[in-house]
Amino acid sequence: MAKHINVSLIGNPNTGKTSVFNLLTGLNQQVGNYPGITVERKAGVCKLPRGVKAHILDLPGTYSLNASSLDENVVIEVLLNKKDKDYPDVAVVVSDVENLKRNLLLFTQIKDLDIPAILVINMADRMKRKGISLDIPALEKALKTKVVLMSARKKQGVDELKQLIAAYKKLSVEPCVNASVIDKEYFEGLQRAFPNQSLYKLWLVITQDVNFANINRNTIADASEFHTKKKSDLKRLQQKETIKRYQFINETLKQTQTIDVASATGVRAKLDQLLVHKVWGYLIFFAILLFIFQAIYDWSSYPMDLIDEGFAWLSETIKAQLPSGGLTSLITEGIIPGLGGIVIFIPQIAFLFFFISILEESGYMSRVVFLMDRLMRRFGLSGKSIVPLISGTACAIPAVMATRNIENWKERLITILVVPFTTCSARLPVYLIIISLVIPNERVAWIFGYQSLSLMLLYLLGFVTALGSSWLLSKFLKMPNKSFFVVEMPNYKWPLFKNVAINVIEKTKAFIAGAGKIILAISIVLWVLASYGPNEKFSKAEVIVTSQLKESLEKNSKENLEQAIASHKLEHSYIGYMGKAIEPLVAPLGYDWKIGIALISSFAAREVFVGTLAAIYSVGSEEEETIKNRMAAEINPVSGAPLFNLATGVSLLLFYAFAMQCMSTIAIVKKETNGWRWPLIQLFFMSGLAYVTALIAYQLLK
Amino acid sequence: MKTTLAELKRGQSAVITMFETDEIPLKLLEMGCLPGNEVTLLQVAPFSCPMYLNINGSHLAIRKEVAKQIEIELI
Ligand SMILES: Nc1nc2c(ncn2[C@@H]2O[C@H](COP(=O)(O)OP(=O)(O)O)[C@@H](O)[C@H]2O)c(=O)[nH]1
Ligand SMILES: [Mg+2]
Numbered sequence: 001m002a003k004h005i006n007v008s009l010i011g012n013p014n015t016g017k018t019s020v021f022n023l024l025t026g027l028n029q030q031v032g033n034y035p036g037i038t039v040e041r042k043a044g045v046c047k048l049p050r051g052v053k054a055h056i057l058d059l060p061g062t063y064s065l066n067a068s069s070l071d072e073n074v075v076i077e078v079l080l081n082k083k084d085k086d087y088p089d090v091a092v093v094v095s096d097v098e099n100l101k102r103n104l105l106l107f108t109q110i111k112d113l114d115i116p117a118i119l120v121i122n123m124a125d126r127m128k129r130k131g132i133s134l135d136i137p138a139l140e141k142a143l144k145t146k147v148v149l150m151s152a153r154k155k156q157g158v159d160e161l162k163q164l165i166a167a168y169k170k171l172s173v174e175p176c177v178n179a180s181v182i183d184k185e186y187f188e189g190l191q192r193a194f195p196n197q198s199l200y201k202l203w204l205v206i207t208q209d210v211n212f213a214n215i216n217r218n219t220i221a222d223a224s225e226f227h228t229k230k231k232s233d234l235k236r237l238q239q240k241e242t243i244k245r246y247q248f249i250n251e252t253l254k255q256t257q258t259i260d261v262a263s264a265t266g267v268r269a270k271l272d273q274l275l276v277h278k279v280w281g282y283l284i285f286f287a288i289l290l291f292i293f294q295a296i297y298d299w300s301s302y303p304m305d306l307i308d309e310g311f312a313w314l315s316e317t318i319k320a321q322l323p324s325g326g327l328t329s330l331i332t333e334g335i336i337p338g339l340g341g342i343v344i345f346i347p348q349i350a351f352l353f354f355f356i357s358i359l360e361e362s363g364y365m366s367r368v369v370f371l372m373d374r375l376m377r378r379f380g381l382s383g384k385s386i387v388p389l390i391s392g393t394a395c396a397i398p399a400v401m402a403t404r405n406i407e408n409w410k411e412r413l414i415t416i417l418v419v420p421f422t423t424c425s426a427r428l429p430v431y432l433i434i435i436s437l438v439i440p441n442e443r444v445a446w447i448f449g450y451q452s453l454s455l456m457l458l459y460l461l462g463f464v465t466a467l468g469s470s471w472l473l474s475k476f477l478k479m480p481n482k483s484f485f486v487v488e489m490p491n492y493k494w495p496l497f498k499n500v501a502i503n504v505i506e507k508t509k510a511f512i513a514g515a516g517k518i519i520l521a522i523s524i525v526l527w528v529l530a531s532y533g534p535n536e537k538f539s540k541a542e543v544i545v546t547s548q549l550k551e552s553l554e555k556n557s558k559e560n561l562e563q564a565i566a567s568h569k570l571e572h573s574y575i576g577y578m579g580k581a582i583e584p585l586v587a588p589l590g591y592d593w594k595i596g597i598a599l600i601s602s603f604a605a606r607e608v609f610v611g612t613l614a615a616i617y618s619v620g621s622e623e624e625e626t627i628k629n630r631m632a633a634e635i636n637p638v639s640g641a642p643l644f645n646l647a648t649g650v651s652l653l654l655f656y657a658f659a660m661q662c663m664s665t666i667a668i669v670k671k672e673t674n675g676w677r678w679p680l681i682q683l684f685f686m687s688g689l690a691y692v693t694a695l696i697a698y699q700l701l702k
Numbered sequence: 703m704k705t706t707l708a709e710l711k712r713g714q715s716a717v718i719t720m721f722e723t724d725e726i727p728l729k730l731l732e733m734g735c736l737p738g739n740e741v742t743l744l745q746v747a748p749f750s751c752p753m754y755l756n757i758n759g760s761h762l763a764i765r766k767e768v769a770k771q772i773e774i775e776l777i
Contacts, residue, residue: 064732102734102760232724242731268761269744276745276754370745370763373752485768486729489754489761 005054006087007046007165008078010110011094012103013061014363014490016122018042019152020094021058022502024162031506033674039074040404043086048166057086063102065109066238067208070409076208079113080201090168091117092161097127097134097149098491100257104249105242107143108177112200116171118146118164125151131260139256144172153496177248179203182240186229207234271492275367285371289390292355296394297425300347307347311340329531330524338523341605342516345397345664349511350504352391352398357503359387360405361495369487379467380474382411389415389466392422393459396665397515400672401507414473416672417682420665421469421658423462426606430656431458433610437631438649454653461657465689514671515664522663526604529575537572541565570615575600589655589691590648590698592636599661606661647701651694659690705776707753707769710743716774717741718757725771734758741774 009017021029025044034041042058059078060071067073078086091110095103100121110117119139127133140147146164150157164171180187180199190206191199229237274280315332322328359365369383376383384406392399399419406412423431432455439451533539545565570576579597586596594616602609610627617630634643660666660683669679710716718737726735735741739758746753751766 063729066728066732068727068729099760101758102732105732235724235728238728239731242728243736246734246736272745272754276747278748366763370747370752370754373763373765374747374749485752485763485765486727486733487752487763488733489763491761 003052005048005052005165005168006089007054007056008086008088008091009056009058009094010075010079010091010106011061011120012063012096012099012106013488015061015094015096015099015103016152017058017061017094019496019499020092020120020122020150020161021056022498023152023155023158024054024056027502027505029502031510034074039071041074046162048162050166052166054162054165057088062106064106064242065204065208069407071407073208076204079110079115080204088115090165090171091115092120092165093117094120094122097121097123097132098130101246101249101253104143104252105245108175108245108248109200111144112175112177112179112198114173114198116168116173118148118161118168118171119143120148120150120157120161122150122152124149124156125154129265131263133258133260135256139252142176142252142256144174144176146171175200177245179241179244182237182244186237207238266491268491272367272489275364276370281367281371285368288359289387292352292387293390293394295355296348296351296391296398300351300394303347304344307340307344311336311343330527333531334524334527335520338520338527341523341664342512342519345395345511346508348395349398349401349508352394352402353504353507354500356387356402356405357500358495361493361499363490363492365405366487366489370489373485373487379470380411380414381470382406382408382415385411385415385470388419389422389463392419392424392466393462395424395426396420396422396662397511397668398507400665400668401511403672410474410477410479413479413673413678414470414477416669417473417678418466418470420660420662420682420686421462421466423459423657424606424662426662427458427656429607430602430609431455431653433628433631434644434649434652436628437644438646458653458657465658510671511668515667518667518670519664522667523604526575526601529578530570530573530601533569533573534577535572538569541569541572544568567616570597588698589694590636590651590702592643594634595652599655602661604663606656609656609661647698650701651698654697655690655694657690658686658693660686704773707741707743707755707772707774708750708766710741710753710769710774710776712743712746714776715740715742716776719773719775721773722771726768730762730764730768733762734760735762735772740777 009021011017021042021044024046028046029042029044032041032043033039039060044056044058046054046056048054057078059075062072062075065076065079067076078084079088079091081087091113093103093107093110095107107117107119121134134149136147136149148157148161148164150161187199187203190202194202275284315336318336319328319332322331356365359368365384365387368386372383372386376385381389385403388399388402391402396419399422400416403412403415403419406415435451435454439454441449441451443449444453537544542565545568546561549561549564575597576593578600579595580593582596582600583591583593586599591599594613597616598609598612601612613631614627617627617634631644632642635641636643636645636648666679666683669682670676673679705716707716707718718735718739718741720737721735735757741758742756744754744756744761752763753766753769754761754763756762
């Protein structure tokens with residue numbers, strides 16, 4: 001029977017764990033979440049010599065086994081719990097040759113856990129340039145392990161690593177630092193109370209909020225023969241432990257590593273001078289943002305148009321091939337447009353993640369955090385939140401996914417919750433048509449007109465609301481937030497194409513698998529609601545409309561008749577009755593039942609608003625002018641004045657600015673927050689805000 | 703008078719002497735911010751927060767309020 005070897009890749013952030021992982025597994029990997037939390041879990045399979053298979057786990061980056069975030073907790077829980085299905089047979093500790101000293105801290109801790117550990121010293125290609133040389137055999141002896149000098153970039157050392165993994169049973173599990181000397185008495189007491197447990201594991205359980213096997217903090221506290229210490233004393237001990245370990249590491253490196261500073265060269269200092277400069281740094285960053293924004297807003301419109309046309313063509317072709325009926329209609333008007341509604345997001349997601357992974361890979365993202373920290377902190381956000389917030393202006397879906405690289409969960413959650421306030425491109429058609437209806441096309445000053453100013457105000461409103469609500473959320477959201485601002489500024493590097501490509505593919509797959517299902521399901525529900533009606537007015541629409549139009553039939557072309565039938569059907573479909581049912585609710589906002597229908601159906605996506613109105617008003621084309629004229633002629637049944645006046649218009653604009661009118665966003669938020677709780681809170685909060693502001697605006701202006 | 707890391711000027715180096723143990727995140731220690739180690743201020747953001755430092759070979763950004771807890775001796 002072939003045996004699987006469980007391998008965990010562990011290491012500080014940015015040491016190349018994911019690069020090594022990609023190298024070992026190729027595209028043979030699955031990305032998901034750890035059960036119950038939103039930490040990304042990357043696992044893959046690697047074939048070792050002699051037909052042995054290794055299950056490789058790419059653990060989140062951590063500086064030590066003293067966890068201060070959800071990500072780091074995952075690492076400890078995997079390493080402590082022998083019953084965990086991910087519990088490693090062998091741990092591969094990936095380190096960066098330029099930061100060996102700091103990287104070894106984690107290594108010495110892992111060595112204390114009775115897990116065979118291999119030390120990978122990555123980025124070996126940079127040794128020469130940095131003037132570093134290492135005495136590997138001496139290092140192996142001091143650390144009581146095997147060391148692989150590796151370059152994930154140059155693909156060196158992979159075979160050696162694979163062989164060592166396959167022969168993991170030969171590795172020593174002896175610790176290299178004895179941590180218990182920091183307080184002998186205390187540790188001896190601990191061992192007496194739990195003679196069968198590994199001492200260092202016990203220590204970790206005492207100092208962290210993690211559980212392993214059947215022991216947790218409380219069982220330790222309850223053990224009568226042993227008394228626990230105060231939190232501040234424990235922290236002092238942890239500090240002592242760290243110092244102790246560093247002493248050992250300094251000693252070891254003194255004997256095994258030489259750094260010739262004179263021959264070290266680097267672009268870091270020069271690039272930093274420019275990229276985090278008080279003026280240039282910001283200008284460059286905004287130029288980059290502008291570029292990314294342009295790409296997702298503009299360039300992705302070409303593939304998006306193709307996708308749009310492709311799916312429309314597919315619908316038409318199938319409609320022509322199949323006999324007409326309920327099933328054909330379900331396929332061509334429910335399922336295919338639903339699928340199209342998923343695929344349409346792929347170009348934007350791919351573009352955004354292409355750029356984001358380049359920013360991450362190159363080391364620039366940490367500079368962004370550095371530049372934006374002070375500003376964003378005031379609103380309870382992270383420096384990294386700026387990228388999702390700006391890209392939300394194109395589309396909230398990729399933006400919500402882009403929050404993944406914000407480590408702090410509270411900051412990440414707040415960013416996810418407020419991103420949908422930024423003015424996404426789907427709001428634009430709605431804004432444009434309503435603005436052109438109700439805002440006079442006159443100049444205010446120079447080239448600025450009321451209409452363009454209104455549009456700009458709406459964009460500003462989106463940003464201000466997003467920041468304002470983050471501020472509120474940061475005040476009211478109570479969650480354990482142990483994180484402090486200590487950000488590593490990695491070296492600049494050329495992005496590895498393989499890493500970028502895998503990341504883009506992965507994010508696209510994640511979107512389709514996670515949010516796609518929900519989008520498809522809601523599309524089909526909306527289709528059913530619009531295609532069936534409760535009574536004869538729907539099913540006999542042809543007869544009714546034809547007889548109504550009998551006298552004028554000659555004057556009416558066949559096309560007009562069809563439109564009239566479609567409009568009649570929509571009015572008497574389930575969604576039509578729903579529109580009428582909510583009329584009392586939306587009347588105070590200045591809307592009639594027709595707008596009610598458009599509101600409900602545009603829940604699929606905001607831009608559907610225009611198309612739905614076109615169908616209700618039985619305007620054949622979605623040509624803006626035609627719909628606009630028809631809307632302008634619409635009369636308010638109560639007042640007899642034009643329906644789309646300033647009050648209704650402003651009320652609608654505000655409604656669309658604030659309401660969560662987008663099922664895809666809800667789907668992706670559900671996926672990223674791992675449950676329905678936050679998307680529903682978001683939905684109610686945003687809809688509530690939309691309703692109240694629209695109500696106030698209409699009542700004041702009417 | 704005690705000098706703290708927050709008073710360091712750009713390009714200046716110093717040696718860490720001690721710090722207020724309870725106020726400093728353990729993480730910072732783990733990244734090499736320990737008494738006796740050398741620290742250089744590389745860059746600062748506007749209003750000198752955050753500060754971009756080289757501590758014992760690690761390149762880190764920390765906020766000013768944390769830097770105020772770390773005592774140094776200029777070299
Ligand atoms: N020069 C060099 N760069 C590398 C090597 N391995 C990874 N990198 C780069 O190091 C950075 C961090 O890599 P990544 O795999 O994301 O690290 P992780 O955070 O540990 O998963 C990326 O920019 C990689 O392209 C290597 O062997 N040599
Ligand atoms: Mg990684």
